[in-house]
Amino acid sequence: MISPSSEVELSELLLDSSEPIRIIGGGTRQNLGNNVQSKKNISTSKLTGITLLEPAALTLVVRSGTPLAVVKKSLDEVNQQLPFEPMDHCDLLGSSGYSTIGGVVACNISGSRRIQTGACRDSLIGVRFVDGMGAIIKNGGRVMKNVTGYDLVKLMAGSYGTLGVMTELSFKLLPKPEATATIILHGLNDEEGVAALCKALGSPNDVSGAAHFNNETLIRIEGFTGSISYRTETLKKLFSKYEISVVTDTKKNKELWNSIGNVSTFSKTETSIWRLSVKPTSGPKIMDTLLKSGIKAEALYDWGGGLIYLSVPDNINIRDHLFGMQGHITLVRGNGGGAKVMPLKNNLITEIEEGLRNKFDPRKILNVGIMG
Amino acid sequence: MDMPTPSAAVLNKKAHIVRRLAKVLPIESVISEENETRAYECDALTAYRCLPMIAVLPETTKQVSDILRICHEEGVPVVPRGSGTSLAGGAMPTADCVILGVAKLNDVLETDYDNRLIRVQSGRTNLSVSGAVEEDGFFYAPDPSSQLACAIAGNIGMNSGGAHCLKYGVTTNNLMGVTMVMMDGEIVEIGGGHLDSPGLDLLGLICGSEGQLGVVTEATLRILSKPVGARPVLIAFDENEVAGACVADIIKSGVLPVAMEFMDRLCIETSENFSNAGYPDAEALLIVEVEGSELEIEEQLTKIIAIAQKHNPIELRESKSEEESAKIWLGRKSAFGAIGQISDYMCLDGTIPVSELPYVLKRIGEISDEYGLRVGNVFHAGDGNMHPLILFDANKPGDLENCEKMGAEILRLCVEVGGCLTGEHGVGVEKRDLMFDQYSEQDIEAQLKVKDVFDPKWLLNGAKVFPLISTQDRRAA
Numbered sequence: 121m122i123s124p125s126s127e128v129e130l131s132e133l134l135l136d137s138s139e140p141i142r143i144i145g146g147g148t149r150q151n152l153g154n155n156v157q158s159k160k161n162i163s164t165s166k167l168t169g170i171t172l173l174e175p176a177a178l179t180l181v182v183r184s185g186t187p188l189a190v191v192k193k194s195l196d197e198v199n200q201q202l203p204f205e206p207m208d209h210c211d212l213l214g215s216s217g218y219s220t221i222g223g224v225v226a227c228n229i230s231g232s233r234r235i236q237t238g239a240c241r242d243s244l245i246g247v248r249f250v251d252g253m254g255a256i257i258k259n260g261g262r263v264m265k266n267v268t269g270y271d272l273v274k275l276m277a278g279s280y281g282t283l284g285v286m287t288e289l290s291f292k293l294l295p296k297p298e299a300t301a302t303i304i305l306h307g308l309n310d311e312e313g314v315a316a317l318c319k320a321l322g323s324p325n326d327v328s329g330a331a332h333f334n335n336e337t338l339i340r341i342e343g344f345t346g347s348i349s350y351r352t353e354t355l356k357k358l359f360s361k362y363e364i365s366v367v368t369d370t371k372k373n374k375e376l377w378n379s380i381g382n383v384s385t386f387s388k389t390e391t392s393i394w395r396l397s398v399k400p401t402s403g404p405k406i407m408d409t410l411l412k413s414g415i416k417a418e419a420l421y422d423w424g425g426g427l428i429y430l431s432v433p434d435n436i437n438i439r440d441h442l443f444g445m446q447g448h449i450t451l452v453r454g455n456g457g458g459a460k461v462m463p464l465k466n467n468l469i470t471e472i473e474e475g476l477r478n479k480f481d482p483r484k485i486l487n488v489g490i491m492g
Numbered sequence: 493m494d495m496p497t498p499s500a501a502v503l504n505k506k507a508h509i510v511r512r513l514a515k516v517l518p519i520e521s522v523i524s525e526e527n528e529t530r531a532y533e534c535d536a537l538t539a540y541r542c543l544p545m546i547a548v549l550p551e552t553t554k555q556v557s558d559i560l561r562i563c564h565e566e567g568v569p570v571v572p573r574g575s576g577t578s579l580a581g582g583a584m585p586t587a588d589c590v591i592l593g594v595a596k597l598n599d600v601l602e603t604d605y606d607n608r609l610i611r612v613q614s615g616r617t618n619l620s621v622s623g624a625v626e627e628d629g630f631f632y633a634p635d636p637s638s639q640l641a642c643a644i645a646g647n648i649g650m651n652s653g654g655a656h657c658l659k660y661g662v663t664t665n666n667l668m669g670v671t672m673v674m675m676d677g678e679i680v681e682i683g684g685g686h687l688d689s690p691g692l693d694l695l696g697l698i699c700g701s702e703g704q705l706g707v708v709t710e711a712t713l714r715i716l717s718k719p720v721g722a723r724p725v726l727i728a729f730d731e732n733e734v735a736g737a738c739v740a741d742i743i744k745s746g747v748l749p750v751a752m753e754f755m756d757r758l759c760i761e762t763s764e765n766f767s768n769a770g771y772p773d774a775e776a777l778l779i780v781e782v783e784g785s786e787l788e789i790e791e792q793l794t795k796i797i798a799i800a801q802k803h804n805p806i807e808l809r810e811s812k813s814e815e816e817s818a819k820i821w822l823g824r825k826s827a828f829g830a831i832g833q834i835s836d837y838m839c840l841d842g843t844i845p846v847s848e849l850p851y852v853l854k855r856i857g858e859i860s861d862e863y864g865l866r867v868g869n870v871f872h873a874g875d876g877n878m879h880p881l882i883l884f885d886a887n888k889p890g891d892l893e894n895c896e897k898m899g900a901e902i903l904r905l906c907v908e909v910g911g912c913l914t915g916e917h918g919v920g921v922e923k924r925d926l927m928f929d930q931y932s933e934q935d936i937e938a939q940l941k942v943k944d945v946f947d948p949k950w951l952l953n954g955a956k957v958f959p960l961i962s963t964q965d966r967r968a969a
Contacts, residue, residue: 241696242664265876267914268914269931270942271664278692296746318608322606322608323717343788354785447684462690468674468680479941
């Protein structure tokens with residue numbers, strides 16, 4: 121493992137490399153994406169530290185190898201947060217190590233609040249990276265409105281290190297809410313649950329979490345104390361025909377939404393875990409198709425139904441059963457018979473992606489094949 | 493304004509190209525007579541004009557594809573155009589180009605309230621997207637000032653913002669998918685009704701690429717449930733610095749207003765004379781708006797007012813009714829028009845870190861004295877997106893050039909303090925030559941490489957965004 125301690129050192133290292141490289145942050149998401157054949161590991165562990173934290177501008181600039189825990193602690197102190205609530209993969213993947221902010225961005229990791237405040241890529245406003253030829257490139261900056269030139273910031277988020285090694289990242293932050301409440305509807309099946317989530321999200325209640333699992337439908341709201349009690353009552357009225365309970369305790373809410381975001385319920389199962397990104401209303405239909413095919417699947421719905429984590433017995437490739445589905449399926453854990461990540465079946469898009477990778481990594485050395 | 497020398501080879505085969513285009517388009521959609529192409533000689537950056545060779549107005553994605561395929565085969569540059577409201581010259585033609593206007597592509601294709609999305613053709617105007625869903629209690633959030641006229645195609649091209657982005661984000665944060673035609677005529681679908689797409693974030697790359705990577709013909713947009721209500725408070729100060737400090741304290745307190753607008757003395761006075769909004773005699777004025785139910789509005793305004801009081805405002809006016817709200821907004825909304833009544837002006841669009849506000853305003857004042865041109869400042873204070881308006885006289889020889897020089901100096905100042913050249917208008921031709929003030933050669937090269945992938949022949953809007961010198965070899969190849 122090589123751990124460059126500066127951007128310049130990293131640049132020289134990449135310029136001199138011609139063999140395949142695996143980029144490592146804190147090591148918690150090594151099993152996300154396809155296996156990478158590499159001869160050398162490069163770690164961002166020495167590229168650490170917060171370079172700027174400006175609460176009055178809702179801005180954070182941080183080096184990529186900085187542990188997420190350090191970022192969160194610093195933001196706690198100024199009562200702000202990363203809006204997109206990145207999940208922790210340790211439970212689900214059984215990995216150890218510590219999550220880094222660079223790893224979060226490379227995989228575009230976004231949690232339950234995505235439906236309200238957007239994904240990781242939506243909060244990312246600036247990036248510095250070193251491409252496969254050692255060129256040091258910056259894009260965006262530290263201001264939240266910036267349309268100067270192409271938006272390579274978005275391109276880098278979720279590129280799994282295939283276009284370059286990120287060294288520094290800037291984020292738009294949000295204030296932490298004063299109060300949180302989760303309205304839980306009991307006894308709804310998947311279809312009813314997702315319909316309830318759609319109804320809640322389509323109401324003016326500024327819902328910041330919308331999940332459904334095991335006949336419980338969870339609707340989270342965040343904000344000032346008065347506003348939360350007002351919206352709690354509004355939502356209770358909206359769903360008065362169901363049995364309802366409400367969680368208002370801050371700590372309990374945190375635990376509850378951590379367990380949803382981290383998919384804790386499937387962490388100890390002996391099954392394969394699939395991740396589906398779909399139109400919310402099509403989620404229950406997909407589940408129905410699988411069950412009708414005789415597959416013993418269990419589903420956790422987040423993002424109002426648009427994100428589904430499926431627990432399925434090993435060695436079943438659910439792609440075979442969901443042919444023609446609109447959206448996107450990846451295998452997160454286990455053996456599904458086939459690659460974890462499949463490229464989109466669209467030659468033109470594949471060609472564009474290949475074209476971009478050839479430009480930024482012409483020698484094909486960075487995390488090769490990880491995205492399919 | 494330097495533009496590439498028109499290609500004689502292209503100009504010489506104009507008749508041939510018109511004939512080919514007429515075969516794939518209705519006859520009225522191909523415009524080639526000079527008296528008709530004149531309508532397309534400029535966008536809202538009216539200081540610069542150039543007649544295009546031909547203008548075409550396709551009605552379907554297939555027609556857009558046919559047009560681009562023909563232009564690709566013939567080596568003809570293409571400039572895509574939404575409604576032509578760009579303040580940066582994004583739709584300014586070259587003499588040898590085909591202007592591809594999407595104005596006839598204006599249908600709503602699908603509204604899906606359960607999944608909170610609308611799919612529209614890209615020529616549809618921004619406001620009419622909200623218009624299509626507002627009766628059912630929804631809206632499309634990005635709200636550029638030109639929203640009555642500007643097209644979604646242009647919004648995507650420039651990644652347009654608006655007054656409400658502090659809470660709702662800009663176009664890229666509300667765009668879920670596109671149908672796009674590549675320069676060689678190939679049609680590609682990117683994203684859609686689901687949130688996460690596989691592979692690289694091409695959607696994010698296309699948004700804000702100023703029509704250089706492809707022509708977007710359809711867009712899937714996120715729609716939101718309309719808040720119950722909204723109410724502003726007007727706060728006036730006798731110093732810019734104090735207003736700036738108040739903005740910082742509001743943000744630090746944890747309140748997230750949907751809009752936070754700032755006006756300086758020149759803008760306050762000019763707007764007041766123009767609109768009789770009842771603005772006080774002050775150095776700086778903030779309009780802070782919050783949303784929600786009556787109770788939620790009250791809760792947020794109470795916090796904001798308590799913070800503002802600590803900064804000893806010379807006036808603090810909380811709206812108590814719709815009429816009062818409209819009156820508070822009236823002056824701000826007519827600010828550009830009001831300035832336009834008293835003088836020609838150039839509107840800048842740099843963004844700065846909010847903390848640099850007092851310093852930047854002071855420096856703008858000094859630069860203004862140095863050049864002898866007045867500046868009015870009106871901007872979105874919450875996100876640091878400034879709109880300095882430089883007043884000049886278009887009829888006075890040399891004044892426009894002087895104004896442009898001064899504008900460039902202000903934009904360099906924005907970059908110097910950690911900001912950027914443009915927050916929501918785009919680079920276009922206007923700020924093209926300042927790109928090296930913000931980016932290094934390697935930074936620019938990385939962006940040029942992206943265009944190489946999408947448009948290897950550099951035919952699509954190729955004279956924009958980047959300094960001509962940095963792209964001339966690619967355009968000539």
